[in-house]
Amino acid sequence: MSAAPAIGVIGAGSWGTALAQMLSSDGRDVLLWAYEPEVVAAINAEHRNPLYLPSASLSPTIRATCDLPDFAALDTVLVVTPAQVLGKVLAGLARSPRDLVLCSKGIEAGSGRLMNDAAREAAPGSTIAVLSGPTFAHEVAAGLPTAVTLACEGGRAQWERLAPAIARPAFRPYYSDDVTGAEIGGAVKNVLAIACGVVDGLNLGQNARAALIARGFSEMLRFGEALGAETETLSGLCGLGDLVLTCSSTSSRNFSLGKALGEGALAADLMADRRTVAEGAHTAPVLADLAQRRGVAMPIVAAVDAILRGADARAVVADLLARPLRAELESDAGDLTA
Ligand SMILES: NC(=O)C1=CN([C@@H]2O[C@H](COP(=O)(O)OP(=O)(O)OC[C@H]3O[C@@H](n4cnc5c(N)ncnc54)[C@H](O)[C@@H]3O)[C@@H](O)[C@H]2O)C=CC1
Numbered sequence: 001m002s003a004a005p006a007i008g009v010i011g012a013g014s015w016g017t018a019l020a021q022m023l024s025s026d027g028r029d030v031l032l033w034a035y036e037p038e039v040v041a042a043i044n045a046e047h048r049n050p051l052y053l054p055s056a057s058l059s060p061t062i063r064a065t066c067d068l069p070d071f072a073a074l075d076t077v078l079v080v081t082p083a084q085v086l087g088k089v090l091a092g093l094a095r096s097p098r099d100l101v102l103c104s105k106g107i108e109a110g111s112g113r114l115m116n117d118a119a120r121e122a123a124p125g126s127t128i129a130v131l132s133g134p135t136f137a138h139e140v141a142a143g144l145p146t147a148v149t150l151a152c153e154g155g156r157a158q159w160e161r162l163a164p165a166i167a168r169p170a171f172r173p174y175y176s177d178d179v180t181g182a183e184i185g186g187a188v189k190n191v192l193a194i195a196c197g198v199v200d201g202l203n204l205g206q207n208a209r210a211a212l213i214a215r216g217f218s219e220m221l222r223f224g225e226a227l228g229a230e231t232e233t234l235s236g237l238c239g240l241g242d243l244v245l246t247c248s249s250t251s252s253r254n255f256s257l258g259k260a261l262g263e264g265a266l267a268a269d270l271m272a273d274r275r276t277v278a279e280g281a282h283t284a285p286v287l288a289d290l291a292q293r294r295g296v297a298m299p300i301v302a303a304v305d306a307i308l309r310g311a312d313a314r315a316v317v318a319d320l321l322a323r324p325l326r327a328e329l330e331s332d333a334g335d336l337t338a
């Protein structure tokens, strides 16, 4: 037990559970909202989450609940639902001023909104922050060293409140005030991780994967610039850092989904009845659409979108390779802009 104020975590998938475990490591009380009553029961009775993070023994200072009204008095709440339901879930939270730390990575289908816009509408009066970076849940739950971007719309004053509440000896947030950049990094890298998985599934080699990471990063920068993100933010933990992690490991659900697509599985079969979320599959269509409407070239994102819609992966890769040659840097483009 600790005298530090309790923290709330909404969403008890693998990431919400891992964050709750990390936050409880100084003995403080953590209230964890789960969608499924059986997850609540298992966490409270056995201190385990067999559905989403079976490897972890959880702290007894984590209490789970299905009732959002239980969060009414908490000043700091982390939001860790799948991106597509974030607005809907937050609409059930009492409307009092608090710090809302968004940890989901995606873009809302239909509206094309980033999570901070969805959260601001669903929970008016809150001050938004975004926590994002290279963070496999099972490693954070195991206490392995991890660093993240913590982007605060409330600037330094909010950081002074949140940093001591969230930092732990092995969990190290870095300050930013670029909420848009932090969200774009996490959303776009999920789509690029699917692309890298496809290349792995097709056995196209490590050169191709490195090329996808570098050219995909260019797409992330172009899209970020169009939405007002800082290049420096995207070059940090929440952009390049997370891109490198998720594009290189089958621990990533997005990479694994792409690998199965490259091996010939159908997207519809892979998405049917899946319990865990591969956010890139939901983000790719809306991101490809946003990019097209804003005139931002994102050929790798468009390729992932096409494969998810059922196009043959090998043919899509052949089309990518057949694109006209062009300058690597925008600043050198001149006539080479095809
Ligand atoms: N797992 C990880 O290593 C990391 C995940 N994230 C992000 O965290 C977010 C949550 O992902 P995970 O914790 O991995 O989820 P997960 O894939 O482990 O579990 C799925 C989650 O969706 C919830 N859910 C399903 N239907 C729902 C509904 N109708 N309403 C509310 N909740 C519902 C389930 O209760 C469960 O919490 C995603 O945006 C993901 O990109 C970010 C960093 C790391």
Ligand SMILES: O=C(CO)COP(=O)(O)O
Pocket (backbone or CB within 6 Å): 105, 133, 134, 135, 136, 137, 190, 193, 242, 245, 246, 251, 252, 253, 254, 255, 277, 278, 279
């Ligand atoms: O965001 C993540 C690591 O930073 C988790 O990636 P996946 O959702 O692809 O597993």
